[in-house]
Amino acid sequence: FVMAVGILMERIIIRHFYSRPDEDQLLVTFGLSICFVEVVRFIFGSLSLTVPPPKLFAGITSLGFMFYPTYRLAVVGIIAVALLALFLVLYRTRLGMIVRAGIEDSVMVSSLGINVYRVFMIVFGIGAMAAGFAGIVNAPVVSLTPDMGEAILVQTFVVVVIGGVGSFPGAIIGGLIAGEIISITSMINPGYAYVMLFAAMTLVLVLRPHGLLGAQSRG
Known part of the structure; x- marks a missing residue:
């Protein structure tokens, strides 16, 4: 279902932003996510639900130097x-090669007889399905609410900006940096976790406007 919704949104809205800078695509998907949250809230209400972890991963695991919830492991x-x-698909398959080439020069790829927009539609649908799966995995960690993804969404936005829009390795590095900033700051003063996170993002934008591993935007 989530994949079908993603494909529908790609055909109606997202497709019209492919020729625009990466930042525009990022902002339009950010706006769509806010709209979806409000629609879900209107239909199902704002009550939170607790989802227990699967019995297979219930309990605590000893790591020798500390105890950690089994489900989180x-x-x-x-x-x-x-x-x-995801890495193997992007860098070791024909589909990944088409996607990366299409991002760089969709006209050239289309001239080879490949329907780039159909590939983008499929990729966007798979991405939507992956986001839905992430919500399922995250449900036992946090309460299940319409806006359960808002905090993660903000962090994701920062991760993409720090790592560089369109860079897979950059997203991983940005995620590690953001996670460490939040973890370390939370141990000292949780109230400043997001302050430090956005300060780091601002510093990266000043020093490297396109992110740590991002290329200059097309447009």
Whole structure:
């Protein structure tokens, strides 16, 4: 269902932003996410639901030097597998080659007889499905509410800006940097976690306007 909604949104709205700078595409998807949150809130209300972790991953695991929730360890493993799979698809398959080439020069790829927009539509639908799966995985960690993704969405925005729009390695590096900033600052003073996160983003934008590994925007 989520994949179908993603494909529909790509055909109606997102497709018209492919020829515009990456930042415009980022902002329009950010705006759409806010609209979807409000629609879900209107239909289902704002009550939060608690989702227990699967019995297989319930309990606490000893790491020798500390105890850690088993489910959160499983989440780390799921994320690692997902990142590896995404990397292999992008850099080791024909689909990934078409996607990366289409991002750089869609006209050239189209001249080779490849329907670039159909590929983009499929990729966007898969991305929407992945986002839905991420929500399912994250549900046992946080309360299930219409706006459960807002905090993550803000962090994701910062991660993309720090790493560089359109850069897969940049997204990973940006995520690690953002995670460390939030974790370290939260141990000292949780109230300043987001302050330091946005300060880091501002510093990166001043020194490298396109992010750590981002290329200059097309437009």
